[in-house]
Amino acid sequence: MRRNRLMLAAAAVVAATLALAGCAGSASPSSSSSSSSEAAAGFPVKIEDAFGTTTIDKAPERVVAWGYGSADALLALGTVPVAIPKQTYGGDKDGVLPWIKxxxxxxxxxxxxxxxNDGTTMPVQQIIAQNPDLVLAPYSGITKKERDQLTAVGIPVVxxxxxxxxxxxQxxxxxxxxxxxxPAAAAAVLAKIDAQIAAAAAAHPEFRGKTxxxxxxTAGTFYVYLPxxxxxQFTEQLGFTTDPAVKTLDSGESTFYTxxxxxxxxxxxxxxxxVTYADDEAQLKAFTGSSDAKLLPQVSTGALAAVVGQARVTAVSPPTALSLTWGLNDYVKQLAAAVAAAGK
Structure with missing residues (x-):
C-alpha cells in the first residue's frame, strides 16, 4: 500500500496512484444486533496510536473507513461505514472491491x-462532510496534520x-x-479465518515443509517478498517454508520486500x-517468457503458482477480514498444482 508503481509491485496495491473520483450512493450505518449489548457495555474506550490517544465515548454510528482493510473489518463485524476510499486497483468502475460488494x-x-483517493492525501473536507463520529485508519498513510484537522472539529480518529x-x-x-x-466479535472473526486457513492446510498435507x-x-524490477x-506469512500458515535463499538476498531496503x-x-x-503475481495474463506471459524467468527452473517445470488479476493480487496485498477467504480456494488450487509439478 504505497504511493507509486514501485510500491504497487511491492504489494501496495490499493494505494497505488489512484485517479480522483466522485462519491457513490450513501449508505446508512448498520451494526449487527448480536453484538449490540457488547458494544453498549464497552464504552468509553481509549485507543493509542502513533499520534496519541483517542477516546471514543460511545458506540460509533457513522464511521468513515480510510486506508486499506478497515472497511473490510467494519463490514465483517456487521457495521457498514458511511464512506470508504476509492480502490481503482482491483475495484469495479466505482472503485469498490469485489468482496466488499x-x-x-x-x-x-x-x-x-x-x-x-490519490494514494497520498486524505480528503479531509470530504470526510468532514460525511459527519462521522469516527474515522478509522489503522492501516493507512494518514499524517499528523490530517489527523489534527479532523480532531479539531471534534471527530475522533484512530x-x-x-x-x-x-x-x-490481524x-x-x-x-x-x-x-x-x-472485541469479542473481532476475536471471533479472526478465529473463523484461522480455522479456514487451518482446514486448507489440513486438506493439503503435501504443502508441509515445501520451500x-x-x-x-514488473516494470523492469524483480521483487522478492520477505518473511x-x-x-x-499467510502462505507459511498453509504449511510452506520460505526458501532460505530469500533471506540471503535481503538488501535491507524494505521490511517486506527486496x-x-x-x-x-x-x-x-x-x-x-x-509464487508470482501479475496484473493480468499479459503481464504473466511477459514474465514467463523473460530472461529472468529462464533463471528459475520452476517456471519451465510448472512449479509456478501465479496469482493473476488485480483483484486477486489485492486480496493478499495484504489480506483483510474479507479478502483472505474470498481468494483462498483459488490460491490453494494454484499452490497444489505447483507442488504436484515440482514432484518432490
Whole structure:
C-alpha cells in the first residue's frame, strides 16, 4: 500500500496512484444486533496510536473507513461505514472491491460514499462532510496534520499504532473491534479465518515443509517478498517454508520486500515452488517468457503458482477480514498444482 508503481509491485496495491473520483450512493450505518449489548457495555474506550490517544465515548454510528482493510473489518463485524476510499486497483468502475460488494449485498446495505483517493492525501473536507463520529485508519498513510484537522472539529480518529502502512492485518481487525466496542466479535472473526486457513492446510498435507519464494517481476524490477510480508506469512500458515535463499538476498531496503538483480535471481532456483503475481495474463506471459524467468527452473517445470488479476493480487496485498477467504480456494488450487509439478 504505497504511493507509486514501485510500491504497487511491492504489494501496495490499493494505494497505488489512484485517479480522483466522485462519491457513490450513501449508505446508512448498520451494526449487527448480536453484538449490540457488547458494544453498549464497552464504552468509553481509549485507543493509542502513533499520534496519541483517542477516546471514543460511545458506540460509533457513522464511521468513515480510510486506508486499506478497515472497511473490510467494519463490514465483517456487521457495521457498514458511511464512506470508504476509492480502490481503482482491483475495484469495479466505482472503485469498490469485489468482496466488499458481496458483503454489502449480504448485509442488504447500499454502497457507502466512495471518497477520492490519490494514494497520498486524505480528503479531509470530504470526510468532514460525511459527519462521522469516527474515522478509522489503522492501516493507512494518514499524517499528523490530517489527523489534527479532523480532531479539531471534534471527530475522533484512530490511526496506525506504529508506522504508516505497516499494521498487521490481524491487528486491523482487533483495533476495529475495540473501536466499535466489539472485541469479542473481532476475536471471533479472526478465529473463523484461522480455522479456514487451518482446514486448507489440513486438506493439503503435501504443502508441509515445501520451500517457496514469492516474486513479482514488473516494470523492469524483480521483487522478492520477505518473511515480514503478509502474503508470505499467510502462505507459511498453509504449511510452506520460505526458501532460505530469500533471506540471503535481503538488501535491507524494505521490511517486506527486496529487489534482486538478474545475476542473483538464480539463488532461488532450489526453492520447491515459486509464487508470482501479475496484473493480468499479459503481464504473466511477459514474465514467463523473460530472461529472468529462464533463471528459475520452476517456471519451465510448472512449479509456478501465479496469482493473476488485480483483484486477486489485492486480496493478499495484504489480506483483510474479507479478502483472505474470498481468494483462498483459488490460491490453494494454484499452490497444489505447483507442488504436484515440482514432484518432490
Amino acid at each position: 458481496l458483503k454489502l449485498k449480504e448485509l442488504g446495505a447500499a454502497t457507502p460514499a466512495v471518497l477520492p 490511526a496506525y499504532p506504529d508506522k504508516p502502512w505497516s499494521t498487521p492485518w 491487528d486491523v481487525i482487533t483495533i476495529t473491534g475495540k473501536a466499535l466496542g466489539k 517457496v519464494a514469492q516474486v513479482w517481476d 515480514a510480508d503478509a502474503r508470505v 529487489t534482486v538483480s538478474p545475476e542473483k535471481i538464480d539463488a532461488l532456483a532450489k526453492a520447491d515452488i515459486i
